[in-house]
Amino acid sequence: MPTWLFVAYGGGHIAMVLPVAQRVRELGIARPLVLALTTAQGPSRAAGLETVGFADFAQADDAPALARGAQLLAGLSASPSHVDPRESVAYLGLSYADLVSRLGQDAAAQAYETFGRQCFHPVPTLRRILNAVSPSLVVATNSPRAEQAAIEAARELLIPSVCMVDLFAVDEKRWIGRPGYADRICVLNESVRQVLLAEGRAPEEVVVTGNPAFDCLFDPAHRQAAIDVRRRLNVGDRKLVVYAPSPEPLRHPVREQTGNEQLPFEVLAGLAAWARGRTDILLAVRPHPSQGREISLPPGSNAVLTGQDWPLEPLLHASDAVCVTVSTVGLQAWLIGKPVVQVPGSMFDDGAPYISMGIARGAPMAEVGAAMDAALADIAHEREPQVRAVPQVIDVLVRTANL
Numbered sequence: 533m534p535t536w537l538f539v540a541y542g543g544g545h546i547a548m549v550l551p552v553a554q555r556v557r558e559l560g561i562a563r564p565l566v567l568a569l570t571t572a573q574g575p576s577r578a579a580g581l582e583t584v585g586f587a588d589f590a591q592a593d594d595a596p597a598l599a600r601g602a603q604l605l606a607g608l609s610a611s612p613s614h615v616d617p618r619e620s621v622a623y624l625g626l627s628y629a630d631l632v633s634r635l636g637q638d639a640a641a642q643a644y645e646t647f648g649r650q651c652f653h654p655v656p657t658l659r660r661i662l663n664a665v666s667p668s669l670v671v672a673t674n675s676p677r678a679e680q681a682a683i684e685a686a687r688e689l690l691i692p693s694v695c696m697v698d699l700f701a702v703d704e705k706r707w708i709g710r711p712g713y714a715d716r717i718c719v720l721n722e723s724v725r726q727v728l729l730a731e732g733r734a735p736e737e738v739v740v741t742g743n744p745a746f747d748c749l750f751d752p753a754h755r756q757a758a759i760d761v762r763r764r765l766n767v768g769d770r771k772l773v774v775y776a777p778s779p780e781p782l783r784h785p786v787r788e789q790t791g792n793e794q795l796p797f798e799v800l801a802g803l804a805a806w807a808r809g810r811t812d813i814l815l816a817v818r819p820h821p822s823q824g825r826e827i828s829l830p831p832g833s834n835a836v837l838t839g840q841d842w843p844l845e846p847l848l849h850a851s852d853a854v855c856v857t858v859s860t861v862g863l864q865a866w867l868i869g870k871p872v873v874q875v876p877g878s879m880f881d882d883g884a885p886y887i888s889m890g891i892a893r894g895a896p897m898a899e900v901g902a903a904m905d906a907a908l909a910d911i912a913h914e915r916e917p918q919v920r921a922v923p924q925v926i927d928v929l930v931r932t933a934n935l
Contacts, residue, residue, distance in 0.1 A: 536562040536929065537667035539658075539682040542571030542821040544698050544860040545673040547745035550579045551922050552671070552696075552929070557581070561930065565665060569678050570615055570623060571821040574840070587622035589661050594626065601625020604644075627652040627678070647783055652677045658685040667691060669933040672714075674704040683714050692932045696925065698743055698860065700724055702883040705731050716932045718925050739928050742921030745860075749845055749868050757846035765836060770814045771852040771908050774838075775803050776861035777827065778820055784879050791879040795857060796827075798897060799875050803855060804833035806901030818847065820859070853907040855900070856892070858884035866891045871907035875900055 536556060540549040546568065553564035566583045568576040576583040590598060601624040605617065631652060632640040643651040658681040662670065670686040670693040672679040686693040695714040697704065701724050707713055709731025717733065718741040719725050725738045748754070762772065777796035784791065792798075800817060807815040815835035819827040829835050838847055848854065848865050855873045856862035858880040862872045866886070874884070874892035886892035895903030 533560070534562045534668035534933070535565050535665060536669040536671060536933070537565050537567060537662070537665055537682075539567045539569070539670065539672040539679050540572050540576075541569045541673075541675050541677075541679065542575065544745060545675055545679070546572035546575050548673055548696050548698055548743060549671070550575060550581070551744045551747060552925050553581055554579060555922050555926060556929070559926070561926070562669070562933070565667070567661060567678075567682070570620065573615065573619060575821075584661075585616075585619045585622065586626050586657065586661075587616070587619045589657070589664055590622050590626070594622075594629075597625040597629035598622060599625070600628055604628060623678075624649070626657045627654040630654040630656045648781070649677070650781065650783060653681055654678055655681045655685050655688075658682045659688065662686060662689055662691060669693070669929060671696065671929065674698055674701060674708060676704075676707070680707060687712065687714075694718060694925075694929055694932050696741075696744070697724060698745070699863070700883060700885065701727055709733060716928050718928055739924070741924035741928060744921040744925055746864060746867060747920050747922055749848075749864060751845070754845040754849050757843070758849035761842070761846045761850040765814060765816065765838075765850075767814055767850070770812055772814050772816060772850055773803070773807070773853050773855065773904060773908070774816045774818060774847060774851040774861075774865075775800060775855045776818050776820070776859040778857050778859045778878065778880070779822055780857070780878055780880075789879050792877065795877055799855070799857060799900065800827070801830055802875075802897055802900045803904070804830040804835055806904060807834040808832060810834060816847065816851070818842065818844070818861070853904060853910075855904065856884075856886075860884075862886050862892055871910035873900065873903045873907050 538549045538553050540546045553566055556562055556564045566576045566581050568583050573585055598621055601621040604624040605620050662685050670682055670691055672682045672695055674697045683693050683695055693714045694716045695708055696718045705727055709728050711732050717738045720743050722740055725740055728738045780791045780793050780795040782793055803815055807813045816838045817835055818838045821840055851870055853871045854865035857875050857878045866872050872892035873895050874886045875895055887894040893903055
C-alpha cells in the first residue's frame, strides 16, 4: 500500500489534516503517515494516526545541531508544555542547521535574532524525511517554514503534492500562487480560487473543496456534548462567552511588519474587566495550542480556562457569543450561528477579514464590553455548509497521486 505523508503544524492546520488522513485510512486508499510539527503531535496521536516528528529522523552526526536546538529551546520565553522537549530540540536544531547551511553562520544568527523561528525554511531536513519515508504523495497546508519546505522538497524529488489552504491565502499567495508550487491546491471557496488564478495558477490546479476542519461542526453529537460542557462549567442561566486568543509575534512571518505581542493579553484584560462582578456572564478562555502556559486569568476575573483538553466544537455549541482577534475559531463560530466579536489590531487582520465579510462585528479595545453585550442580544442563525470538504479533498488527492 502506498504511503501518503501529511505535514502540518498545530491549531487549525492539523485540524484540516486529521479528518482527511483518518478517512484515507478508513477507505484503505493509502497508509497515512503524519509528520506532526511541534504542537500538532498531541492531536495527531490522539486521533490514532501513525505520527512522526523531526526527532524520528535525527542521525548520529546531528549531535551539534541538537545541542544548538537545546540552547534555542532554553532561550525561548515560553514553550508549550504539551510538546515533547526531545521533539522541540530536534525541530529547532535541525531547522537552524538548515538555516546556517543556506545563509552562513553569521547571517543565520542575525536572521534568527531578528525573526526567530519565522526564518526557518528546512528544505534539506524535509528532503531527508521524504527520502526516508518514500511517500507517493505529500500533503501539507498553507503554512510557511517546514510545510512549505515539504512541498518544495517533494517537487525536487518528483513526488506529487497537494496544498490545502485553510482560509483566504492573503499572505500565502506569495508562494502558493507560484506556478509549480504543489500539483493541486485545495481552497475554501471560489473567491480564494480566483485569487490564486490571478497569481498565475492554472485553472485545473486549484479546486474548491472547502475546509475539512469545518465538516465536523455540524455533527449532532456536538450539540449534545454542549449540554455537558455547560454543566461542567456550571453556567446555569448565565451567558457563556468564549474568547479564543491568537499569538501575536513581534515580527510578521512573511512581511516587514512588527506586531503587538501583548494584544491577546490586552483583549483578555478588557473582557475580564467587562465580566468582573456580573452574575449573568461567564467568560471561558481557550488559549491557542502554541500559547500553553502564557495565558493566565486576571485576579478576581469571572472567567475559567478551557484548554486543549476541552474539545472545541462542543465548547462553541455551548457558547452564547465568541470573541477573537484573528483566530479561525471566529469563522467556525459564525458557521454554527454564534455571534462573533472581532477586536482589530493584529498584524494578521487582513488574513481574517471577518468584519468586512459580515462574519463579526468590530470592536475597538475600549468598546469590547459594549460589543459583547450587543452580540449577546443577537439571534443565532445556523448556517449549513455548502459542501462536505473531506470527500472533495480525497478526490483531489487520489487524482494527484495518480498523475
